[in-house]
Amino acid sequence: MANVLVFAEVRGGELRKVAFEAVTAARSLAELSGGGQVHAVLAGGAGIGGKAELLARYGADSVLVLEHDGFAQYNPEALAATLVQHLQGATYAYALFSATAQGRDLSPRVAAKMGVGLAADLTGLAVDGNAVVGQHFTMNGKVIATLAITGAPAIVSVRPAAFQPAENARPLAAAAITSVVDPLASRVKVVALKQGGGDKIDLNDAPVIIAGGRGLKSPANFQLCEDLADAFGNAAVGATRAVTDEGWRPHSDQIGQTGRNVSPTLYVAVGISGAIQHLAGMRTSKTIVAINKDKDAPIFKIADYGIVGDVMEVMPAFTAAVKQARSQG
């Protein structure tokens, strides 16, 4: 039996989907170790405590609420210091984070402060004696390593979308905690958050991704991808580096080795050659469709379904057919 401290990620005052995934993963870690408690840390500005109920719904036995203006934006220095104090003061066998930009910034700080290791970006979790064992992609996603981590606590981060959030409601038990250092005195200060994409669905949350490459020839032709995304209704539009380098799409849309890692149910590659650096970020997608005029394009080697054709011709027909299928279904 072992207790788990889990960090619930907030951005712009809202819990992110990865927070529910993390609580779900923490819950399973607690069960695997014979049924311990899951304590979730929820940090933010005024009013953040109101979100505690959502974490209880996904299985947090208790929610530690760190509410202060100094946490209205991400505040890694004060967060790391406060998390370490809690980890030292109680008997947590494990600490769990999301392997996002935020979690991969915060978790190494906590590990180093405590003098323990970190197993990052795990896609599976098991408990073996006093070790946590999990799968971690290495070599640009081409090799899977099974890692074992020991330590008091053992610190892990879990890959977005690897654990589907599962409701497992607990009665709400929230407790206010305070920062161990003045949160307004941090040396590094986040002064603004520039949200991209407005109310569009984020690439990591989208079950369907329509990704465009240089084969689209111009930024205006990305409308073909937007139209197909609209036809699906639950889709986000991504891009290759060739496209973001040209400035056709923002860098935050880039999928691949140096961009986002995505794993949607359906990935449609439009005018994308399938360079290894692109594949590194999307090869674990469930179903892959490729549309490319070059029958030898490497993308066809990993696509489940391919059409060798001109995107200008195929995309409007595809969009119309998806619209029709959805209106009938």
Place this chain on the structure above:
Amino acid sequence: MKIAVCIKRVPVMEVKFVIAADGTRVEESGLKYDVNDFDLWAIEAGLQLREKNGNTGEVVVISLGPDTAQEQIRKALAMGADRGVLLKTDAMPTDGFAVAQALAAELRDGGYDVVLFGRIAIDSMNQMTGPMVAELLDLPCVTNVCKLEVANGAGRAERQLEGANEVVEFPLPALLTIDDGLNKERLPSLKGIMAAKKKPLDVKPAQLGAAHVTVRKMELPPERAAGRILGDSAAAVPELVRLLQTEAKVL
């Protein structure tokens, strides 16, 4: 301005990896090596910082790895860095914290204004060494930097998140991890390559920390089953939609 850049020797990834007989490593024979992509951008960031701040001070490149990592240090020197340090080990730990401790020991008394890391090493895919070193040295730390301005002892950066950027202000000295999008690295010139041969490169043993993370197994991900080409024009669309509905069940 005194700048340190930590760079890692990593395999060139355009290969088919083979798992070694003991099942916990990749076979190294036949692999080629280069500087980790993100570290090239960190070197470039360091060189630009020096150039924009009066071209005084130095850019020091530090790598932990086997003797052969001298090749990667020489590449950084050819790009324009001033001197190199190799923290030598023949057994690269999987545990990022063990590596962070050795790098921190070398950086600690260096008097650096800016310490640069890559966001992630594409072989380990750990994405942890930079912020761990920052904690060990108690330095202000900004990760995933995709925009950067430094002047008058302070900096302003943008951090790349999923679908958003954070604008961050920080004092120097500081440790930054560099993301894609900040710059494009320069190519070493012929003159740079010649000059690099004469630049100082210290070799000393790495003081690695104890490992908490070990590899139990390595394996290749399952191959994707061969896909099907459905046609060579929009005429294939109805069949595609049918398969997405009935076979893949995603529509």
